[in-house]
Amino acid sequence: MAGVSLKCGDCGALLKSVEEAQEHAELTSHSNFSESTEPVLNLVCSACSKPCRSKTESDLHTKRTGHTEFVDKTSEAIKPISLEVPKAGATAEDSVTATISQDEEMVVPEVEKKILEELESMGFSAARATRALHYSGNAGLEAAVTWIVEHENDPDIDQMPLVPANTKVEAPKPSLTPEELKAKQQELRERARKKKEEEEKRTEREKEKERIRIGKELLEAKRIEEDNERKRILALRKAEKEEERRAREKIKQKLEEDKAERRRRLGLPPEEPSVSKPSPVVEEKKSFLPVRPATKAEQMRECLRSLKQNHKEEDARVKKAFQTLLTYVGNVARNPDEEKFRKIRLTNQSFQERVGALKGGIEFLEICGFEKIDGGEFLFLPRDKVDTAVLNSAGSELDSAIKNPFFGVL
Numbered sequence: 585m586a587g588v589s590l591k592c593g594d595c596g597a598l599l600k601s602v603e604e605a606q607e608h609a610e611l612t613s614h615s616n617f618s619e620s621t622e623p624v625l626n627l628v629c630s631a632c633s634k635p636c637r638s639k640t641e642s643d644l645h646t647k648r649t650g651h652t653e654f655v656d657k658t659s660e661a662i663k664p665i666s667l668e669v670p671k672a673g674a675t676a677e678d679s680v681t682a683t684i685s686q687d688e689e690m691v692v693p694e695v696e697k698k699i700l701e702e703l704e705s706m707g708f709s710a711a712r713a714t715r716a717l718h719y720s721g722n723a724g725l726e727a728a729v730t731w732i733v734e735h736e737n738d739p740d741i742d743q744m745p746l747v748p749a750n751t752k753v754e755a756p757k758p759s760l761t762p763e764e765l766k767a768k769q770q771e772l773r774e775r776a777r778k779k780k781e782e783e784e785k786r787t788e789r790e791k792e793k794e795r796i797r798i799g800k801e802l803l804e805a806k807r808i809e810e811d812n813e814r815k816r817i818l819a820l821r822k823a824e825k826e827e828e829r830r831a832r833e834k835i836k837q838k839l840e841e842d843k844a845e846r847r848r849r850l851g852l853p854p855e856e857p858s859v860s861k862p863s864p865v866v867e868e869k870k871s872f873l874p875v876r877p878a879t880k881a882e883q884m885r886e887c888l889r890s891l892k893q894n895h896k897e898e899d900a901r902v903k904k905a906f907q908t909l910l911t912y913v914g915n916v917a918r919n920p921d922e923e924k925f926r927k928i929r930l931t932n933q934s935f936q937e938r939v940g941a942l943k944g945g946i947e948f949l950e951i952c953g954f955e956k957i958d959g960g961e962f963l964f965l966p967r968d969k970v971d972t973a974v975l976n977s978a979g980s981e982l983d984s985a986i987k988n989p990f991f992g993v994l
Contacts, residue, residue, distance in 0.1 A: 588664060591619075591620035592605075592612075593616030594614040595612065595614060598620065599617075626658045627641075627654040627656055628655045629645060629651050629654055631651040631653065631721070632651060632718060632719055633747045633748060634745070648719075649719050690746035690748060691747065692746060693714070693745055693746075693747045695717035695722055699717060703716065703717070710744075711744040711745075712732060713728070714744060715741065715744070716728040716735075718745050719735075719745070725768055813973055881980075881981060885981050887944050887947050888944070888982070890943075891905065891942055891945060902942070906982050906985050906986050907986060908935075909939060909948055909982055912949065916970065917972060917976060921967065923967075926970070949963055950963075952965070
């Protein structure tokens with residue numbers, strides 16, 4: 585059987601003529617061609633009569649247009665291939681004419697002229713408008729515009745479509761009147777505007793939902809932090825009360841032992857347990873309220889008040905000291921793992937001018953947990969002693985002292 589195609593030995597492509605083989609060689613630099621009895625695939629779309637020469641091309645056409653039915657006309661187009669090389673003087677037009685003579689003649693499909701003009705007046709190119717009308721089945725202006733919007737990213741959107749000359753074209757539907765066209769254009773613009781507004785509203789609603797969610801999470805986190813702080817304070821107070829109770833018991837026991845020792849030295853008999861045991865009423869009258877130890881916040885407030893009193897004539901310097909202390913405390917609270925924020929060189933000139941030279945500045949940092957190390961050269965806050973609650977309390981006290989112009993005056 586005579587060959588019906590030329591096959592590229594480098595990539596396996598099937599070509600219908602020597603001219604196509606030459607073009608393929610120029611594009612790909614492939615040079616290994618041989619005659620083949622395998623015909624070139626010819627699938628014709630039943631909806632728009634577009635020919636596809638490979639399964640990949642037909643799949644791509646289906647993806648672009650939604651057309652799924654194809655007629656296999658491969659057997660009708662099978663012709664023995666001519667291995668004659670075109671003459672050197674032959675023009676490109678001659679080559680195109682020779683190719684068309686072997687295959688079906690391809691022409692630009694007929695479309696509704698008035699709708700074509702309307703699309704061109706809207707700014708679309710003739711090729712794009714013709715392609716849209718052809719592949720939308722000449723269904724009208726709206727269908728053509730919809731097709732253009734859906735296929736505006738196609739690589740061949742601005743290529744003029746071609747169909748076989750003997751393809752039967754359905755009569756185009758009547759065009760719109762100028763009034764109907766104007767109304768349709770207004771409708772399309774209004775529809776696009778409403779769609780854009782709906783999209784903007786939807787985006788805004790999503791943003792608002794996200795803001796509300798973040799706000800709720802922040803409130804919940806703050807509530808949990810405050811709850812944990814209350815529990816911690818209650819636990820500390822309970823521990824303090826227990827320590828005070830044990831201390832009172834110890835003192836009471838010591839007093840009883842001293843009393844018994846004095847009676848022994850005086851030769852008096854030991855006091856009867858019933859006598860030595862004080863009545864609840866008497867004990868209640870003799871009891872007194874223990875002095876509650878000052879909390880960290882109170883110590884910080886008193887330290888800042890003392891610093892302000894010691895430098896009452898230097899308001900600007902005191903304020904700068906408060907701001908510097910707030911910076912140190914804030915850096916540690918936000919970055920507890922960074923050692924550079926937990927270590928301060930006492931001999932640093934800037935530190936001395938702002939904090940170190942003021943009586944009470946270093947004491948405030950020591951209340952926050954800083955300790956002197958290396959012979960007093962550095963103030964250092966160990967990582968395991970970083971107490972976020974204490975640092976937050978220090979920040980609150982400093983912020984109040986900075987904002988309150990009457991702080992430390994009374």
